Amino acid sequence: MVKKWFARPTRQWWLWSGINLGLIAYFGYAFVAPPSSVKASLLPGETTHGHYQIELDCNACHSPTTDSAEHSAGNVMTDACNRCHADQLKRVNDTHPAKKFRDPTNAESLSILDAQDCLTCHREHVPEQTASMGLTLPTDYCWHCHDDVGESRPSHAEMKFDSCATAGCHNYHDNLALYEKFLDDHYGEPDHLITAVVPARDFASQWRGGHTHVGPLGIEDSDGPNRASSDPTILTDWFETAHAVAGINCSGCHESRDAAGANTWNDTVEMSVCETCHKPQTDSFQTGKHGMRLAMGMSPMQPSLARLSMHAGASHQNLNCNACHAGHRFDTQYAAVDACQQCHADSHTLAYANSSHAQLWRAEMAGELPAGSGVSCATCHMPRIAGDDGIWVNHDQNAVLRPSESMAREVCGHCHGIEYALSALADPDLAISCYDAPPRDRIRSLGMAHDYFEARRQKSNR
Amino acid sequence: MKRNEFHTTVSTHNRCNQANTALATFATAAAVVALLCTSGCSDPAAASSSPSSVGISPQKFADGVHAVMMADRTVYATHVVTNLKKQSSPVSADEYWQDSTNAIPLPAQMFRMGAELVDENPEAGFTYSLRSEWPLNEQHKAKSEFETEALKYIAANPGENYYGEEELGGTKYFVAVYPDRAVAEACWSCHNEHPDRGADYPEFGKDDVMGGVLVRVPMP
Numbered sequence: 001m002v003k004k005w006f007a008r009p010t011r012q013w014w015l016w017s018g019i020n021l022g023l024i025a026y027f028g029y030a031f032v033a034p035p036s037s038v039k040a041s042l043l044p045g046e047t048t049h050g051h052y053q054i055e056l057d058c059n060a061c062h063s064p065t066t067d068s069a070e071h072s073a074g075n076v077m078t079d080a081c082n083r084c085h086a087d088q089l090k091r092v093n094d095t096h097p098a099k100k101f102r103d104p105t106n107a108e109s110l111s112i113l114d115a116q117d118c119l120t121c122h123r124e125h126v127p128e129q130t131a132s133m134g135l136t137l138p139t140d141y142c143w144h145c146h147d148d149v150g151e152s153r154p155s156h157a158e159m160k161f162d163s164c165a166t167a168g169c170h171n172y173h174d175n176l177a178l179y180e181k182f183l184d185d186h187y188g189e190p191d192h193l194i195t196a197v198v199p200a201r202d203f204a205s206q207w208r209g210g211h212t213h214v215g216p217l218g219i220e221d222s223d224g225p226n227r228a229s230s231d232p233t234i235l236t237d238w239f240e241t242a243h244a245v246a247g248i249n250c251s252g253c254h255e256s257r258d259a260a261g262a263n264t265w266n267d268t269v270e271m272s273v274c275e276t277c278h279k280p281q282t283d284s285f286q287t288g289k290h291g292m293r294l295a296m297g298m299s300p301m302q303p304s305l306a307r308l309s310m311h312a313g314a315s316h317q318n319l320n321c322n323a324c325h326a327g328h329r330f331d332t333q334y335a336a337v338d339a340c341q342q343c344h345a346d347s348h349t350l351a352y353a354n355s356s357h358a359q360l361w362r363a364e365m366a367g368e369l370p371a372g373s374g375v376s377c378a379t380c381h382m383p384r385i386a387g388d389d390g391i392w393v394n395h396d397q398n399a400v401l402r403p404s405e406s407m408a409r410e411v412c413g414h415c416h417g418i419e420y421a422l423s424a425l426a427d428p429d430l431a432i433s434c435y436d437a438p439p440r441d442r443i444r445s446l447g448m449a450h451d452y453f454e455a456r457r458q459k460s461n462r
Numbered sequence: 463m464k465r466n467e468f469h470t471t472v473s474t475h476n477r478c479n480q481a482n483t484a485l486a487t488f489a490t491a492a493a494v495v496a497l498l499c500t501s502g503c504s505d506p507a508a509a510s511s512s513p514s515s516v517g518i519s520p521q522k523f524a525d526g527v528h529a530v531m532m533a534d535r536t537v538y539a540t541h542v543v544t545n546l547k548k549q550s551s552p553v554s555a556d557e558y559w560q561d562s563t564n565a566i567p568l569p570a571q572m573f574r575m576g577a578e579l580v581d582e583n584p585e586a587g588f589t590y591s592l593r594s595e596w597p598l599n600e601q602h603k604a605k606s607e608f609e610t611e612a613l614k615y616i617a618a619n620p621g622e623n624y625y626g627e628e629e630l631g632g633t634k635y636f637v638a639v640y641p642d643r644a645v646a647e648a649c650w651s652c653h654n655e656h657p658d659r660g661a662d663y664p665e666f667g668k669d670d671v672m673g674g675v676l677v678r679v680p681m682p
Binding site: 460 | 558560561562577578579581582589591600605606609630631632633635655656657658678680
């Protein structure tokens with residue numbers, strides 16, 4: 001009979017020691033390793049759709065606060081949430097900011113529902129109890145503080161205690177599109193507005209206004225190396241587009257100054273270079289799902305890492321500025337539709353081509369409709385925002401999906417009545433069909449807000 | 463806390479404020495002198511440090527910050543809001559100022575936003591708020607038995623403040639409640655005509671007590 005080699009106790013001891021050491025080494029390395037699949041073994045559970053891209057960078061959320069006295073689970077997480085979301089909450093005029101609850105008289109209410117701590121409502125790694133918007137608490141939470149709403153708003157008296165946070169009524173943080181004054185202001189609008197165009201971007205004119213000493217450049221002015229051997233389309237693309245018109249030469253993007261003060265030519269252009277002129281665009285890109293990994297210092301997002309359906313051929317496309325604004329043409333028309341469709345293959349994206357929105361876009365591209373009357377993917381997911389420096393494009397393609405009702409104010413309202421828009425956004429079937437039909441049911445929020453203000457106006461006139 | 467109970471334990475209303483303050487100052491000074499003597503009266507450095515070790519009482523502190531906040535609010539109500547109204551200016555104070563053209567915040571909203579900024583500031587060390595028996599904004603109604611009692615007292619006793627202690631969420635607070643008066647025509651005319659006024663809403667006029675300003679100082 002053949003004796004197996006591990007029959008001896010000494011050998012068994014070495015075997016088990018080896019296995020244990022291997023396990024310890026593996027998990028020990030996982031603790032200190034940079035974000036990588038090794039760390040997946042440490043995940044206590046799947047993260048939400050908002051965070052899975054960065055879930056392997058544990059420190060993105062779990063790094064300790066600088067003040068050890070302040071270090072607690074709640075503080076660490078609230079700090080982490082604020083690092084990425086504080087500005088977004090400010091921008092949407094957060095309805096329930098922590099500062100509203102700091103008054104000591106709220107102590108009793110806070111002991112029931114601690115509205116100052118993000119983790120009260122949003123936990124991570126608990127997919128079995130996570131609802132949309134990353135909510136992990138029962139849906140009757142509004143009731144704990146607003147159970148007397150029927151006294152001041154009799155119209156709300158009979159409403160169910162878990163029905164507040166629905167499309168067309170209320171959201172916890174962002175109520176800009178559902179704000180009562182806004183709803184009343186837009187009461188009675190037609191479904192389709194007569195002037196249905198999005199605001200025109202004016203970044204180029206703003207830039208030229210601030211750089212009057214720089215004139216447009218011609219092909220002969222280009223200062224790139226090896227002009228003779230270069231692809232000629234590079235030069236024509238550059239010459240025919242905004243960078244040459246704005247006086248930005250090849251060296252403006254491709255050259256950087258090294259420590260010794262010498263100029264170095266770079267064939268690839270980092271996002272930090274784009275950022276020197278396009279800061280709002282690059283900043284907002286990094287707060288959305290396309291760029292959030294870059295914001296964390298991780299490798300760029302790739303379609304192969306996505307949870308949504310993507311085209312297999314695009315699996316390893318790196319998502320940086322060039323992913324949508326390719327080459328030297330920086331084609332915003334390509335970026336608005338084709339760039340999205342080269343990766344995305346979910347039902348909403350696939351339905352776009354046959355939608356009425358796409359027909360408008362094609363008509364605009366063919367010159368049959370005025371500029372801004374077509375509806376591209378970017379029209380809805382990268383809204384044009386009126387800022388201090390003119391109209392610019394928010395490159396956070398998730399901004400108006402947090403929640404999707406916020407799209408009514410920043411996007412749909414350019415072409416549609418708000419009641420129509422909110423009703424459409426509340427219909428999950430229309431979200432799949434890319435809003436290719438009128439909403440079946442109409443939400444009541446605008447009528448209720450109007451009745452409320454009407455009653456107030458009549459009372460004031462008495 | 464019942465008011466009578468509070469009278470015997472804590473303090474005080476304006477009329478007896480001065481006497482009490484003087485007494486408290488004397489007692490504190492005596493204690494400090496006694497302490498300094500035991501630790502070496504002859505040390506000039508120790509003697510010169512005595513003012514900082516005395517500090518100010520929570521009531522004195524509350525009276526001081528209340529004086530500042532009311533001065534600012536009165537200036538806003540009188541010289542900004544009322545002045546705009548008198549000039550029939552296209553700019554007006556409006557509850558929905560954020561979403562309206564040519565609109566500025568109402569005085570009560572300005573006050574509340576200031577209170578929220580102070581709440582956010584970890585260095586502030588106190589909180590303040592606006593309350594009323596007849597709030598147009600339901601967020602400004604009394605939140606505790608103490609607050610209800612205080613609002614009733616300042617309405618029934620014009621010219622007096624209400625001071626006491628209250629425990630909330632395991633922390634003890636010194637609470638000062640000051641009458642909030644109708645100082646500018648814009649205040650009472652807007653309130654009297656407001657569509658959100660309840661059936662029992664009084665008809666306010668100049669200097670009427672419309673509510674109370676609360677200053678809360680956490681106690682050790």
